Each structure stands twice: as structure tokens, then as C-alpha cells.
Amino acid sequence: MEISSDSLRRYSLAVLVHVLLVVAWYLFVKLGDVPKYVMPTPGEAFLALFTGSYGWWQNVAVTGAEIFGGYFLALVIGVGLALLFTWSRWLEELAMPALVSLNMIPKVALGPLIIVWFKYGVWPNTLIAFSIAVFPILLTTARGLREVEPELLDLVKSLRGSRWQLFVKIQLPGALPYIFSGMKVASILAVAGAIVGEFLASDKGLGYLMLQVQVTLDTAAMFMAVILITLIGVLLYGSVLVLERIFVPKDARIA
Amino acid sequence: MEPFIHLDGVRKVYRKGKSEFLAISDASFDVMPGELVALVGPSGCGKTTLLKILAGLHPHDAGTVRIGSDAHPFDPSRDVGMVFQQPLLLRWRRILENVLLPTEILGLPAKESRERARGLLALVGLTGFEEKYPYELSGGMQQRAAIARALVHDPKLVLMDEPFGALDALTREKMNLELLRIWKESGKTIVFVTHGISEAVFLGTRVVVLTAGPARMADNFDVALSYPRTLDMKTQEKFGEYTRRIYRLLDME
Numbered sequence: 406m407e408i409s410s411d412s413l414r415r416y417s418l419a420v421l422v423h424v425l426l427v428v429a430w431y432l433f434v435k436l437g438d439v440p441k442y443v444m445p446t447p448g449e450a451f452l453a454l455f456t457g458s459y460g461w462w463q464n465v466a467v468t469g470a471e472i473f474g475g476y477f478l479a480l481v482i483g484v485g486l487a488l489l490f491t492w493s494r495w496l497e498e499l500a501m502p503a504l505v506s507l508n509m510i511p512k513v514a515l516g517p518l519i520i521v522w523f524k525y526g527v528w529p530n531t532l533i534a535f536s537i538a539v540f541p542i543l544l545t546t547a548r549g550l551r552e553v554e555p556e557l558l559d560l561v562k563s564l565r566g567s568r569w570q571l572f573v574k575i576q577l578p579g580a581l582p583y584i585f586s587g588m589k590v591a592s593i594l595a596v597a598g599a600i601v602g603e604f605l606a607s608d609k610g611l612g613y614l615m616l617q618v619q620v621t622l623d624t625a626a627m628f629m630a631v632i633l634i635t636l637i638g639v640l641l642y643g644s645v646l647v648l649e650r651i652f653v654p655k656d657a658r659i660a
Numbered sequence: 661m662e663p664f665i666h667l668d669g670v671r672k673v674y675r676k677g678k679s680e681f682l683a684i685s686d687a688s689f690d691v692m693p694g695e696l697v698a699l700v701g702p703s704g705c706g707k708t709t710l711l712k713i714l715a716g717l718h719p720h721d722a723g724t725v726r727i728g729s730d731a732h733p734f735d736p737s738r739d740v741g742m743v744f745q746q747p748l749l750l751r752w753r754r755i756l757e758n759v760l761l762p763t764e765i766l767g768l769p770a771k772e773s774r775e776r777a778r779g780l781l782a783l784v785g786l787t788g789f790e791e792k793y794p795y796e797l798s799g800g801m802q803q804r805a806a807i808a809r810a811l812v813h814d815p816k817l818v819l820m821d822e823p824f825g826a827l828d829a830l831t832r833e834k835m836n837l838e839l840l841r842i843w844k845e846s847g848k849t850i851v852f853v854t855h856g857i858s859e860a861v862f863l864g865t866r867v868v869v870l871t872a873g874p875a876r877m878a879d880n881f882d883v884a885l886s887y888p889r890t891l892d893m894k895t896q897e898k899f900g901e902y903t904r905r906i907y908r909l910l911d912m913e
Contacts, residue, residue: 556744563715564813565737566765574764578752654752654793 445625450632453625459614461633468611469637471527471599475534476641479591482535483542484584491550491576504543512537512598516605530602530610537598538591542584549583550576585649592645596638662729663690664817664849665714669723672709683709686876687723689868693732696843696850698864700857700906701878705870707853711819714851715740727817734816738766741810741818741848745825747802749794755805756781756790762813773812780808783842800831804838811846820852824859833891836862840889857910861902862889869909878909 427447433439434446441449454461490497516533523529553576561571603612611630618626670687673680684706691697699707712718713725716736728734741762749758756777763773781790784804786797794802803823810818823839824832836859843850854860860867861883869879883902885893893899 554746554748556746557748559712559715559717560742560744560748560762561765562717563740563742564762564765570765574761575750578750581752655795 442622442624445628449625450628453623453629457623457626459618459626460609461629464609464611464614464630465633465637467527467609468599468603468634471530471534471602471610472595472637472641474527475531475599476538476592476595478531478535479538479542479595480588483539483587483591484546486543487546487550490547491572497547501547504540508540508544513601516601519602520606525606525608527607527609530599530607533602534595534598538595541590541594542587545583545587545590546580549580552583553579581653585645585653588645588649589642592641593638595641596634600634661692662731664693664695664727664729664732664734665691665851666724666726670710670713670720670725671722672706672713672718672720682875684713684870684875684877687870688877689866689880691849691851691866693729693849694847695865696840696852696863698860698867699851699853699870700855700860700867701870702855702872702910704872704875706872706875707870708821710870711821711851711853714817715742715819732816738813739816741813741815743803743806743810743818743820743823745822747794747799747806749802749805749809751794754791754793755786755797758794758805759809759812761809766813768813776814777808777812780811781805783811783845784808785838798831800827800835803827803835807839807842811842811848816849818848818850820850822854823852825854825856832856832859837889837891839863840887844887857903857906858894858899860906861885861899862894867902867906869906871910879905881905 431446431448434444445453453459486500490500512533515536519529519532519536523532553571557575558571561575566574599610600612603610604616607613611634615627615630618630667690668688671685672683674683675681687706687710689697699710701707709718713720714727727736728739749755750761753761756774759777759781760773763770763777778790781787784807786801786804786808789797789801789805794805797805807823810820824835827835839852840863852860852863854863864883866880866882868877870876871878881902885896885898
């Protein structure tokens with residue numbers, strides 16, 4: 406991949422802005438003489454990784470598994486249901502109104518219920534992440550699969566093309582930009598879902614850890630937990646962007 | 661010689677619930693093999709409907725539609741090429757791959773099809789653009805690629821639905837000349853739908869005039885202007901007579 410001077414400029418600018426943010430954080434704490442239990446310096450937050458026995462990596466692994474697991478489940482089921490709907494108009498008309506209503510439920514409010522049904526732990530938190538991430542993927546994919554120009558349909562029909570050919574050659578690739586736009590929204594929601602689950606009830610994970618260290622006012626560890634959660638989210642979002650770059654040509658991408 | 665297309669009293673009514681809409685009536689005309697017939701008329705005159713009937717996309721309600729003859733057999737599944745007002749190229753495919761779409765649907769051999777597609781891209785003046793994406797081409801160039809796509813499976817009949825309607829006036833004139841050249845070189849039978857009266861006369865070996873409200877066929881005449889046609893023919897007396905004849909039928913005089 407070639408990097409033009411323009412994109413090089415934009416990337417360096419992005420890095421610079423982040424460095425400046427950390428510097429501003431540091432100066433704010435130092436110059437404002439903010440107590441450590443209110444806000445640690447970036448260095449103190451980083452050192453929290455090595456002080457205390459918080460089992461960071463195990464917690465990162467648990468939260469990561471919940472986020473990625475819930476997200477992957479949402480992707481498979483969301484895209485799968487949308488595909489089913491394009492093959493059966495009847496099924497779509499039957500299911501869509503219910504799905505739209507279900508989408509209106511604030512999924513976070515389902516958290517306590519899911520915990521009642523499935524106890525607490527990794528699995529219910531994965532389910533909460535799934536339930537919040539599945540709808541944007543399902544709804545945008547279904548929409549993308551519907552968006553076929555009628556004339557293209559005529560073109561395929563005039564050649565007596567099959568339903569399957571229409572789907573593989575035109576509908577599915579045409580829907581990819583929509584699928585990716587839903588996937589991007591879902592990647593952010595999945596992170597929120599998993600953390601909410603951990604706040605509600607769990608015995609491991611970064612969200613759980615935050616509640617633990619809150620009691621002892623180890624604010625530096627709380628900061629570090631937030632940073633790690635963010636990094637997991639960035640990793641997920643970044644993977645989606647990379648896949649989009651591979652599968653969707655530049656002008657077809659939806660922001 | 662036997663006509664390639666024979667239409668007699670073709671009628672089409674669209675029904676939606678209890679309401680009916682007469683899309684076309686009294687359409688009777690013949691198209692000889694290798695002719696370029698222009699169907700001209702205002703919006704709602706049924707010209708697109710007629711094209712869809714010829715493409716086998718819509719059934720007709722009454723009359724006769726016969727395509728093909730003993731000398732020129734016609735297979736409805738692989739002898740129709742279509743060009744629309746929008747190029748409708750697939751954004752995610754390169755130009756060459758876009759042109760190849762019909763051959764993939766028909767399951768034609770890949771290697772020969774690629775060679776043919778390259779040849780057709782040369783014919784429409786797009787050599788060097790095979791590996792570009794549609795968005796890298798201008799509207800006129802995209803429409804050239806769409807014409808190559810309509811020819812790639814070597815259909816006997818090419819149906820064009822206002823193919824230059826979305827282009828600016830200058831590009832449109834240029835594309836008219838290009839189309840005449842491509843038509844001569846490929847020897848296809850072309851049915852060309854337009855609402856441009858001068859475009860119809862300039863291109864057609866024959867012009868079929870359709871009127872709206874009620875939708876019916878109003879006229880069908882040969883254009884006695886020689887090929888190759890040039891833009892200064894548009895200033896000739898005979899050209900003016902033909903266009904006036906159409907304007908009169910469409911109540912625009």
C-alpha cells in the first residue's frame with residue numbers, strides 16, 4: 406500500500422493530538438495539584454499495572470472474550486437473519502415489526518433479567534454484548550440487501566439468471582458497505598454491553614475489577630482499566646476497518 | 661427478407677388492485693435484421709414497457725410478439741443485451757469484470773469471454789481502462805462500458821432505454837456518433853428508446869412514434885438519410901421534415 410504525503414500528514418497529526426492529550430492530562434494533574442485518589446498522572450495509571458495483585462491479564466482476557474464473543478455471535482446471527490429475510494419476503498414481513506420493537510428496548514435494561522436467567526459470569530455478559538450489537542448489524546444488512554436497482558434486476562432476469570446468481574453477484578457484494586457500517590456501530594455497542602454486564606454482576610473482568618478498586622479508592626487502577634477497555638474496543642473497531650478496506654472499494658464505503 | 665422482430669397489435673395493461681393503467685396499445689411494427697429502430701415519445705407513452713416486453717421481462721396482454729426468424733434464430737435467454745439510462749456498473753468490480761457480468765451469468769467460457777470483453781472495450785474506446793473502477797470514469801465513459809457489457813455475450817438484439825438521457829448535451833452528441841459506429845461494426849439489431857426527437861431521427865434507420873394519454877403507437881416511418889451520418893445532416897431540409905413530422909404527432913407544434 407502506498408502512503409501519500411497527505412495521509413502521512415494526517416496520520417502524524419493524529420498521533421500528535423493523542424500525545425498532546427496525555428501531556429495535557431499530566432499538566433492538569435501536576436499544575437492543578439490534583440490528589441492521586443481523584444486523578445492520577447498518566448505515569449501513575451500505567452504503574453498500576455505492576456502494583457497490587459489485580460490479575461490484569463486474566464481480566465483483560467475475560468472482558469475481551471465477552472466483547473469479541475458477543476460481537477461475533479451478533480455478526481453471525483445478524484447477517485444470518487438478514488439473509489433469511491431476503492430469501493423469504495413472508496418471513497421478513499412477519500419478523501421485522503417485532504425486531505424493530507425489540508430494537509427499541511434499551512438492552513442495558515435487560516441486564517438484570519439476563520443475570521436472573523443465566524446466573525452471572527462470562528456467558529451472560531457475552532449475551533448482553535450480543536443483544537446490544539445484533540440489531541445494528543441485522544437492520545443495516547437487511548436494508549443493504551434490499552437496495553438493488555430494479556434495472557440491475559431486469560438485466561439479470563433478461564439473461565435468465567438465477568436467484569442465487571443475483572444474490573452472489575449483485576445483492577451480497579452490494580450490501581457489504583451497509584454490513585460494515587452496521588458492524589462499526591455494533592463494535593462500539595458490544596464493548597458497552599459487556600462492561601454493563603460486569604458492573605451488574607460478575608466475578609471477573611475489567612468492569613468487575615473497577616468496582617473492586619473503587620472501594621479502596623485506587624483511582625490509578627480504575628483509569629488503567631478504562632484505558633484497557635478502550636484499547637479492546639479500538640482493536641475490535643480497527644479489525645472491522647481493516648476488513649472493510651480489503652472487501653469494499655474506496656468509493657463504496659459508508660462512513 | 662423476413663423481419664427479425666414482428667409486433668402486431670401489442671397491448672399491455674398494468675393492473676393494481678381494481679385500477680387499470682393502459683401502458684401501450686396498437687403497437688404494430690417490424691424490425692429487420694441489423695436495423696436500428698428508434699422508439700420516440702413523451703414520458704408515459706409506453707416505450708419502456710415495449711422494451712421490457714421485447715426483453716421478455718413482461719408478458720403482453722394482447723397481440724403478437726415474434727422475435728427471430730429461420731435465418732436469424734433468437735434465443736431469449738442469451739440473445740438480449742440491455743443498456744439503461746444509468747450505466748449501473750457494479751461499484752466493487754473493475755471495468756473489465758463489469759463487462760464480463762453477462763458471460764458469468766450465462767456460464768460462457770472465461771478465457772474467450774475475457775478476450776472478447778477486451779476487444780469490446782477497445783471498440784467502445786476504453787482501452788487502458790480495463791482495471792479501473794467505475795468511479796474513476798466519467799459518466800460518458802461509464803455508459804460506454806455499459807454498452808460493451810450489453811454486447812459481451814454476442815446477443816442478436818440490443819435494447820437501449822434512453823442510454824444517453826443522463827449525459828450533458830455535448831457528450832450526448834458524441835455518444836450518438838459513437839453508437840452509430842459501434843452499431844455498424846457490430847452489425848447488431850438495436851431498438852433504441854428516447855424522448856429526444858432529433859436523437860431519434862439522427863440515429864434511426866426507422867422511427868416509431870408513440871404518444872401518451874392514450875398510450876398508443878402513432879407513426880412508423882423510414883428515415884431516408886444515408887450512413888455514415890454526420891452532425892451537419894441535422895441542418896438539412898429533410899432532417900427538419902422528419903423532426904417536424906414527430907413534433908406534429910406529439911402536439912408540440
